[in-house]
Amino acid sequence: MDRLGKGIGVAVTLLLLAALPPSGAAGDKDDTGFEKMPPPKPGEWLYVHKEPGQTFEQYKRECSNRKTKERNVIYIQPLGDVFETKTKLIRTLREYLSIFFDSKARILKPIPLPKRAFHPKRRFGWDQYDATYLLRVLKTGIPDDALAVAGITDQDLFYEDMNFVFGLGSFGTRVGVYSVHRYSATYPNQPKDCTLLKRTLKVANHEIGHILGLAHCIHYKCTMNGSNSLPESDSRPIHLCPLCLKKLQWNLGFDPIERDKKLRDFYTRIGQTGDANFLTRQITRLQNKSSR
Numbered sequence: 001m002d003r004l005g006k007g008i009g010v011a012v013t014l015l016l017l018a019a020l021p022p023s024g025a026a027g028d029k030d031d032t033g034f035e036k037m038p039p040p041k042p043g044e045w046l047y048v049h050k051e052p053g054q055t056f057e058q059y060k061r062e063c064s065n066r067k068t069k070e071r072n073v074i075y076i077q078p079l080g081d082v083f084e085t086k087t088k089l090i091r092t093l094r095e096y097l098s099i100f101f102d103s104k105a106r107i108l109k110p111i112p113l114p115k116r117a118f119h120p121k122r123r124f125g126w127d128q129y130d131a132t133y134l135l136r137v138l139k140t141g142i143p144d145d146a147l148a149v150a151g152i153t154d155q156d157l158f159y160e161d162m163n164f165v166f167g168l169g170s171f172g173t174r175v176g177v178y179s180v181h182r183y184s185a186t187y188p189n190q191p192k193d194c195t196l197l198k199r200t201l202k203v204a205n206h207e208i209g210h211i212l213g214l215a216h217c218i219h220y221k222c223t224m225n226g227s228n229s230l231p232e233s234d235s236r237p238i239h240l241c242p243l244c245l246k247k248l249q250w251n252l253g254f255d256p257i258e259r260d261k262k263l264r265d266f267y268t269r270i271g272q273t274g275d276a277n278f279l280t281r282q283i284t285r286l287q288n289k290s291s292r
């Protein structure tokens, strides 16, 4: 099958060669601008799940979902009435995903949440939906040209015997699902400045990263870090670290500087100035490296 991503300039390739797993002490920074992953504290994802990480070579070997001319669209599938209540959010998400994954992105016609996925008053005293069953439903309707189908719902999700999940992305099947339920201001114990939009963008780029074969990142603070709780997921950045960016660039074939510029402009438009400024520094760093 014909791969996209050919014809990327040599300079771009060289830029990304620097994106090896970091060495040196954890918790500090190297010249990438990303913080290395500190040792996990009790309760955090890596404390509970002893994950080995994924090198670039492993990613190349294991990735079974690459962008091609025939398969190059990211679909958002609203489940239930989430599109009616959060139209603007989902439209903004569509624009974001098209930039983040340098691909066409479309919103599918909403479909009802299947009754068979429904578990009334399962835990916490409220209703939840089985994410595994939702993935099965999404898989049956997957368009031929889908690089990924991301289901989105405002209902709470669970997976197997876990209490809840923010989202679930499947490596092999091109589908994922995530919930904005715990991100909304109506959920208990939310900070006043609850950033529903930013959290939605983060969970979506993380889950679609999984669909594209990215494993959890254990090297840097990165959007591909696992998380056990809302404070933990809030503390991870929205950006891909250099290693995860290198994997995605290999898969999708974008120019990282051009992509960073579009992402910076997007973050500026939605008022995420800190993230926009971070990317401005990244762009300068990448430009300096490529001109050496």
Ligand SMILES: [Zn+2]
Residues within 6 Å of the ligand: 206, 210, 216, 225, 226, 227
């Ligand atoms: Zn994950």
Ligand SMILES: [Zn+2]
Residues within 6 Å of the ligand: 217, 218, 219, 220, 221, 222, 223, 224, 225, 240, 241, 242, 243, 244, 245
């Ligand atoms: Zn990473």
